[in-house]
Amino acid sequence: MDVRDEVEAAHRADWAAVVAATARVTRDLDLAEECAQDAFAKALETWPRTGVPDLPRGWLVTVAGNRARDLLRRRAAWRRALPLLVVDDVAPGPDALDEPPVVPDDTLRLVFTCCHPALARDAQVALTLRLVCGLATADVARAFLVREATMAARLTRAKKKIAAARIPYRVPSRADLPARVGAVCEVLHLVFTAGHTAPSGERLVRTELVDAAVRHARTLRRLLPGDRQVAGLLALFLLVDARRAAREDDDGRLVLLADQDRGLWRRDQVEEGAALLAQALGGPEPHRYAVEAAIAAVHAEAPTWENTDWDEIVGLYDVLLARWPSPVVALNRAVALGLRDGPRAGLAALDAVAGESALAGYGYLSAARADFLRRLGLWAAARAAYEEALVLTANASERRFLEERLRDVEGRLV
Amino acid sequence: MATYLLLIYGDEQRWQSMTPDERAEIDAGHRRFRERAGSSVLASGELEPSSTATTLRARSAGAAPSDGPSVTDGPFLESKEVVGGFYVVDVPDLDAALDLAAGLAEATHDHSGVQVQPLVDHG
Numbered sequence: 001m002d003v004r005d006e007v008e009a010a011h012r013a014d015w016a017a018v019v020a021a022t023a024r025v026t027r028d029l030d031l032a033e034e035c036a037q038d039a040f041a042k043a044l045e046t047w048p049r050t051g052v053p054d055l056p057r058g059w060l061v062t063v064a065g066n067r068a069r070d071l072l073r074r075r076a077a078w079r080r081a082l083p084l085l086v087v088d089d090v091a092p093g094p095d096a097l098d099e100p101p102v103v104p105d106d107t108l109r110l111v112f113t114c115c116h117p118a119l120a121r122d123a124q125v126a127l128t129l130r131l132v133c134g135l136a137t138a139d140v141a142r143a144f145l146v147r148e149a150t151m152a153a154r155l156t157r158a159k160k161k162i163a164a165a166r167i168p169y170r171v172p173s174r175a176d177l178p179a180r181v182g183a184v185c186e187v188l189h190l191v192f193t194a195g196h197t198a199p200s201g202e203r204l205v206r207t208e209l210v211d212a213a214v215r216h217a218r219t220l221r222r223l224l225p226g227d228r229q230v231a232g233l234l235a236l237f238l239l240v241d242a243r244r245a246a247r248e249d250d251d252g253r254l255v256l257l258a259d260q261d262r263g264l265w266r267r268d269q270v271e272e273g274a275a276l277l278a279q280a281l282g283g284p285e286p287h288r289y290a291v292e293a294a295i296a297a298v299h300a301e302a303p304t305w306e307n308t309d310w311d312e313i314v315g316l317y318d319v320l321l322a323r324w325p326s327p328v329v330a331l332n333r334a335v336a337l338g339l340r341d342g343p344r345a346g347l348a349a350l351d352a353v354a355g356e357s358a359l360a361g362y363g364y365l366s367a368a369r370a371d372f373l374r375r376l377g378l379w380a381a382a383r384a385a386y387e388e389a390l391v392l393t394a395n396a397s398e399r400r401f402l403e404e405r406l407r408d409v410e411g412r413l414v
Numbered sequence: 415m416a417t418y419l420l421l422i423y424g425d426e427q428r429w430q431s432m433t434p435d436e437r438a439e440i441d442a443g444h445r446r447f448r449e450r451a452g453s454s455v456l457a458s459g460e461l462e463p464s465s466t467a468t469t470l471r472a473r474s475a476g477a478a479p480s481d482g483p484s485v486t487d488g489p490f491l492e493s494k495e496v497v498g499g500f501y502v503v504d505v506p507d508l509d510a511a512l513d514l515a516a517g518l519a520e521a522t523h524d525h526s527g528v529q530v531q532p533l534v535d536h537g
Contacts, residue, residue, distance in 0.1 A: 086416075086507040118508055165532045166416040168507040176509075 003048045006056070011040055012208050014057040015134030020106040022064045023169060027085040029113075029159050031071065032064075033131060039064035086168040107132070108171050108219055115184045116167045123158040128187050129194075130155055133212040142201070143194050171223070181224060185233045185289070188213045188220075192237055197395065204248050204397035210241055221276075232280035232290030238273035239296035242266040254401035258305040270300045288324050291316055310340035327356040335368050343372040363392035367402065374405070379412045417456065417533040418511040420501040422518065424526030425494055426464060443519035447501070451514050457502040464489045464496040498526075502533075 001009070018039060023032035039060045053059040114127035122144070129135045129143060141151035161167070172180045195209025217234040224230050246264035249255050277297055280290035295316045302308040317333035330353040338346015350369055359365050370385030386406040393399050432440075448455065469490045470483040489496065498520070505511050511530050520526040 116508075118512070166507040168509050172509075 003052065004044070006052045007040060007043045007047060010043065010056040010060065011134055012211065014060055015040075016107045016110060016132045016212075017057055018060045018064050019131050019134075020110040021061045022068050023085060023110065024106070025065055026068045026072065027169075029085065029131060029162060030156075031068065035064040035067040035071065036060075038067045085163060086166045086170075107216070108223065109169055111184055111216055111219075112171050112180060113162060113167060113169050115180075115187045116162070117180070117183055118165060118167055119158055119161065121183075121186070123154060123161075124183065124187050125190050126151065126155055127158050128191060129209075132216065133191060133209060135209075143199065145199070177224065178227070181220065181227065181230065184220065185217075185229055188217055189233065189236075189289070192241075196240060197398070200394035202252075202396045204252075204254055204395060205244060207244075210237075210244075213237060214241065228280045228283055229287045229289065231276045232287045232293055235273045235276035235280055236289045236293035236296060238269045238276070239293055239300050242269035242273065242300060248397055252397055252400060253404065254397045256401075257299060262304070265300065270297075273297065273300070288320065291320050291323075308339075310336060314340050327353065327358040328362075330356070331359060331362070331365055331368065338368075338372055343375040346372045347376075361392055363389050363398075366392060370402075370405070370409075374409055377412075379409050382409045383413065415504050415506055416508075416511075416535065417502060417504050418508075419531050419533060420503065420511070420515050421497050421529040421531070422499045422520050422526065423495050423529060424498050424520060424523070426496045426498070427494070428525045429498055430463070440519045443517060446517050447514060450517065451501075451503055451505075454503045454505050455501055456504055458500065460499040461497060495525075508532075 015036065018036045019029075019032050022035050023029055026032045026035065042063050043056070043060060047053075111128065111132055114131055115124045119127070126140050126144065129140045130137060135143070137152050137155060138148045140155070141148045144151060146154075171177075191209050192213035195206040195211075195213060197204060198206045214234070214237050217230065217237055220227075220230045221234050242265050243257070243260060245266070246260035246262070247255055273293065274297055277290065277293050280286060280293065295313055298309055298312050298316070314333065314336045317329065317336050320329045321333055331350070334349035334353050335346065337349045347369065350365065350372070353359065354365060354369075366385050366389035370382050370389055373379075373382035373385055383406065386402055386409060390399060390402050390406065393402060465488070467489040469486050469488060471486070471490070472479075473481055473484045501514075503511060503514060505514070508530070515521055515528040515530050518528055521528045
């Protein structure tokens with residue numbers, strides 16, 4: 001592996017741990033972020049000469065810590081005027097970094113601070129993407145479809161609130177955990193979703209987001225092994241992500257579930273997900289994640305697209321719609337109905353939800369319509385629907401797929 | 415330690431037409447707050463109705479400060495929701511302040527709420 005790749009790999013795996021460990025020393029997230037960034041820059045400069053250290057994370061934590069101490073000395077006077085991060089269960093001091101960092105706890109501290117209920121959901125997700133997942137501010141801005149300067153201001157405001165309002169830098173006590181874990185799950189779910197199908201850009205999957213979401217869901221699971229919400233969330237991630245390798249062809253074109261090579265699905269992830277799902281469903285009132293994971297499990301266990309249990313899938317969407325109604329769930333249910341009862345029934349079901357203003361400008365609605373129209377041989381209408389879907393789709397992989405379908409439909413029109 | 419102002423907002427009309435049971439529930443919340451907060455309460459109070467307030471402000475737009483303020487009857491902001499009371503507490507962090515505030519009945523009644531805001535630390 002190229003040294004550059006090694007640094008990138010370390011960035012993916014260790015960014016959050018480096019920020020989290022450094023924040024214990026700096027007691028200031030802004031400064032911790034800056035020092036972590038400096039440490040990775042230093043790695044890029046040093047590792048080609050010295051080789052990659054045996055313990056890259058330890059090296060990075062040490063370098064970031066030294067940088068932090070250096071800056072703290074220089075800025076001592078200026079910093080006295082600023083509120084410091086509330087770090088109560090670790091004695092902060094120059095030696096704090098010399099002990100090996102307790103990774104899960106340290107990173108979790110960061111996750112729970114970023115997802116504190118006193119922060120707006122947008123701010124929680126933005127902070128998590130920047131500080132925990134290590135996305136550059138420009139990339140976070142892209143995920144939210146806002147300008148980089150706007151996102152930079154939003155991140156700064158959020159970090160200022162953490163400092164000024166003294167949002168503590170800690171994992172909540174066991175008594176408070178159940179109330180706090182919901183926000184973390186929701187943020188991880190948003191991170192996963194943004195990574196599973198990137199809203200824009202060249203790549204279909206942003207693996208660094210998906211992997212970060214899975215990793216932190218696993219850490220939550222270790223912390224709360226009996227929590228059915230967490231079990232459902234991790235089950236959902238694993239079952240959906242099991243299809244990753246089959247979701248794009250060699251030309252970087254989206255492959256629909258119907259056409260995927262099921263041999264490429266990660267059976268180990270399916271099995272692990274199914275076991276977690278059993279726990280998540282084993283009790284009253286399953287969480288939304290568990291119901292969504294159950295849908296993914298039905299697909300995962302179907303030997304072929306044709307042998308998928310559509311009755312079961314429609315039934316699960318009915319449960320979702322009854323308990324957590326949303327236009328997107330209604331759309332997905334309509335699609336499932338069409339796959340069970342045929343394209344004509346699917347089109348009728350889509351028409352019934354198409355009036356939702358929240359779905360105006362939603363490319364998947366047009367794409368679903370286009371597919372049913374194509375199956376019915378209504379070529380002209382299918383072409384119009386594919387063209388509409390293309391206008392509304394920004395991801396290159398999805399666009400390549402839609403363009404191919406459009407060409408196919410146009411060929412039939414001649 | 416950090417100092418927070420807890421402002422208890424609510425619909426003044428609803429507060430004025432409370433049943434004795436509702437009043438008792440609110441009082442119980444404040445007793446609980448006192449017991450749990452102990453010596454961390456630096457100040458607190460229940461406000462008389464907003465109709466008893468008096469507001470000082472500039473006499474007109476562009477008035478010279480040397481003209482002195484005008485004095486008018488009523489609150490600074492006319493609104494259905496008013497501040498009915500407050501606490502100033504000195505606690506370790508926001509979670510501790512939120513935890514105290516969550517014990518107040520006004521935090522869960524449908525017309526009221528508690529705003530928790532840090533005070534600037536002047537060192």
